[in-house]
Structure formats: structure tokens, C-alpha cells
Amino acid sequence: MIEAALYLIPVQLSDVELKHVLPELNLQLVSHIKHFVVENVRSARRFLKKCDKSIDIDSLTFAELNRHTRPEDIAPMLEPLERGEAMGVISEAGCPAIADPGADVVAIAQRKGLKVIPLVGPSSILMGLMASGFNGQSFAFQGYLPIDAGERARQLKEMEHRIMREDQTQIFIETPYRNNTLVAELCRVLPPAMKLCIATDITGPAQSIVTRSIKQWKGQLPELHKVPTIFLLYK
Amino acid sequence: MIEAALYLIPVQLSDVELKHVLPELNLQLVSHIKHFVVENVRSARRFLKKCDKSIDIDSLTFAELNRHTRPEDIAPMLEPLERGEAMGVISEAGCPAIADPGADVVAIAQRKGLKVIPLVGPSSILMGLMASGFNGQSFAFQGYLPIDAGERARQLKEMEHRIMREDQTQIFIETPYRNNTLVAELCRVLPPAMKLCIATDITGPAQSIVTRSIKQWKGQLPELHKVPTIFLLYK
Numbered sequence A, B: 001m002i003e004a005a006l007y008l009i010p011v012q013l014s015d016v017e018l019k020h021v022l023p024e025l026n027l028q029l030v031s032h033i034k035h036f037v038v039e040n041v042r043s044a045r046r047f048l049k050k051c052d053k054s055i056d057i058d059s060l061t062f063a064e065l066n067r068h069t070r071p072e073d074i075a076p077m078l079e080p081l082e083r084g085e086a087m088g089v090i091s092e093a094g095c096p097a098i099a100d101p102g103a104d105v106v107a108i109a110q111r112k113g114l115k116v117i118p119l120v121g122p123s124s125i126l127m128g129l130m131a132s133g134f135n136g137q138s139f140a141f142q143g144y145l146p147i148d149a150g151e152r153a154r155q156l157k158e159m160e161h162r163i164m165r166e167d168q169t170q171i172f173i174e175t176p177y178r179n180n181t182l183v184a185e186l187c188r189v190l191p192p193a194m195k196l197c198i199a200t201d202i203t204g205p206a207q208s209i210v211t212r213s214i215k216q217w218k219g220q221l222p223e224l225h226k227v228p229t230i231f232l233l234y235k
Helices: A024-030 A041-051 A075-082 A103-111 A124-132 A149-166 A176-189 B024-030 B041-051 B075-082 B103-111 B124-132 B149-166 B176-189
Strands: A006-009 A035-038 A061-064 A087-090 A116-118 A139-144 A169-173 A195-200 A208-213 A229-234 B006-009 B035-038 B061-064 B087-090 B116-118 B139-144 B169-173 B195-200 B208-213 B229-234
Touching (some): A006 A024, A006 A103, A024 A041, A035 A041, A041 A087, A075 A103, A103 B124, A103 B208, A116 B124, A116 B208, A124 A169, A124 A208, A124 A229, A149 A176, A149 A229, A176 A229, A208 B103, A208 B116, B006 B024, B006 B103, B024 B041, B035 B041, B035 B075, B041 B061, B075 B103, B103 B116, B124 B169, B124 B195, B124 B229, B139 B149, B149 B176, B176 B195, B176 B229
Parallel strands (some): A006 A087, A139 A169, B006 B116, B035 B087
Antiparallel strands (some): A169 A229, B195 B208
């Protein structure tokens, strides 16, 4: 038996052996949890099977939490935990509740005074930051850049301002099929001396985390179409 | 043999079994690395011994990188990597280059076009954020709050502004012996409805990650003197 809590269970970012990116503790805990809140049932089942081949998937319960979930349906998902059973939160990739909808159920657990336990796992944001060489004492993750051209230009200006004035590393992502357009845009609008780190396929076989100035990137942009990528900017 | 690269090797945050917080891959890689850049030699040796009891510590080289290191002494530390040998970066606790001096050597490695590989491990910033229930789509880590009362008040105001206007979770730390003073101050100056998550001893035996409103915290503040703690604010 394990402690009754809401365990936040990270998932691998790419198709690697789990022991490359997850501590053994995670795999041990997972096989003791019967009730899960997941972003997607199919991929959560696949992940659990990978954690523990002998797992009896049919004995588990899954509640799906994603952008289609109605807010009023979230609180009832925590019933097993309220009666004293451990629960797990699993997102599609990486750490639940970071850049994904899991935060809603964690917020409700906190409001109800239930115990929440985060587990260690891969985060492309954090790993990109570590390997960028940028300031790790002050940084901001901005999520997706706005789609509207005007808002987007405004946000890039504001990020530039925070890099220069606050010494704050700026981190963001883009819908993968627009990555190439984004990098071209960054090279067009940012000062030549600004540094851009492009971190792709983190933990995966094609992992590449490269920091160059905008001036150096120009004319030799990598092919990023549909490749999961994190972008970081710093002076 | 392993690939010649600068491996960023996370360290446990508290006195726990390594397999609880580090993937097996890290332990395997570490025993193949002979040259290290470390925040503190003594604790790095202790960590390596914990990773691999059979390790021959005397055959390893250590260059110390911390706030006493002169900037011009950093680049030469990378010589082993430049001649094709794997190197590791190890900080006192948590992920190197996040809220610590390792970023300087990573920046130089990037400038020289050397390969940098971040490994998975515990980050109190990220684990605190996951378990807070706060917005994980937009967040900023601000490092230590300023000591000067005026600057400090100004920074708290600015953080409040970014929470309300930008929907951005604010994360910060304090020198541990001033934690109690900080929390009392937060309760005095922040709006009663603002939410504060206090995350202490992450991954340790006394781990507690609790989110409440400022109003709820008032009158029942936890004892945080000298306990490693991360603070998070959100609406």
C-alpha cells in the first residue's frame, strides 16, 4: 500500500526506455495506483503497460481531463482520493500540470486539503533551460506565442525588454507545424546579437540543443517542421 | 565509452535513495565520466560515491565553479571535452545551471560549439509548480527577492501585476533563515484572496506542498526557519 495522495506522474517525451528518463520509484508507485486522471486514456494505458508489463489495465479507472472536459466534471474525479485511495495524474508527455490541463485537478485537490505529491521526470522547458547556457536564476515560460501578428510582435518586444532590463531568460513554444515560420520571423525581427537556443527532440534520438546569436542562425536555419521544439531567448 | 559531451547531472535535493529521484541512466553515465566541473568538490565526491560505490574517486578531476571562480578561469575547464572526453557538471543540489553558477560553463560550451546533454532530475521549482495547482502554461522564476525594503515592495507589486494582468504564476525563493520573515511579510502586503503555495523539503521526508489564500495562511503560518522552501503566487 502507498500513501493516499494525488501523485503527479511524468511521462517520457520521446520513444526511449523509461529507465533513461524516470526514477525507479515512479515505476514502483505506478503499479500501486488504481485510479487515474489522464489527458488521454489510450496513451495513459500504453504508458502504464510500459511501466509494468504485468499490470491489469482492466482493474484501473480512468477519468479524462483535457480541453473538452467541463469544469464541473473535474472535482468529482477526486472521489477515490477523498475516500483514501491513491490517485495518479498522467499527461500526454512530460510533467503533468506544466503546460497542460492537469493543473485544474491539482488546484481542486489543494482547495480540498488533499495531499499532492509530484514525481521527478523529464521537462523539456527545464532541460532546454539547463542546456541553453542562459540565465537560470531568472526565467519565464510564456507558453505559445500569440497567433495574431500584432499581438505577436508586441509580445516579442516585451520579451526583448525583459531580457535586457530584467536579465530574464524567455522561453516559449509554437505549434510544431509552424516552427519554421517562427524561427524565420525571430531572425527577421530580433536584434542580431540576441541569443536564440533551439532545443529539439529533448531526450530523443535526434536531440539537439544549440545556442547561437540571431546573426549566426541567419542563413543556416534547422528544419523544425513538426519536430517538438522549445525556444529560448537571452542576451 | 560514452559520447563526448558536457553532461548536466542533477543531484538529489534531500537525503533520499538516488533511485527515488534519478533515472538509472544517470547513474550509468556518471561512472563513465572522468572530468567534472562542480560547485563544491567535497559534496560532488560524496554524490559520485553514492552513485557508484566502486568508483575510483582519485582517478577523477574536479574543477570548482562557484561565486569565487574568476570568469577567465571557466573556459579552460572545458579542455578535456575539447580533446574528446565526456565531462559532467554537478551542483550542490538539484539541476545544474538552474538557480546556480553552472550556466556560465554551459554558455561557453555552447559558444565553442560543444555538445551539451541535460539529464533528468529533481527541480524544486518545477515540482513545486506541478503540485501548486497554479498556471503551468505561463510562469516566471524570479530567484531571490531583493533585500532592500523598497525594491522588495516594488518587486512584489510587479509580481502581483503579472499574476493579474498576464495570468503568470510567480515563483521565488528566500535565504532559508529569512523564510519566516518573508511569509509574514507576504501575509501583510498581498491581497487576502491571492493564493500562496509554500513548498518545503521537496522529495524529502518532511515534504509539504500546500496552497492556500493569504487570508487562510494568516494566523497559521508554518515554521520554515532554515527549511529549504519555494514560494509560489497566483490568483
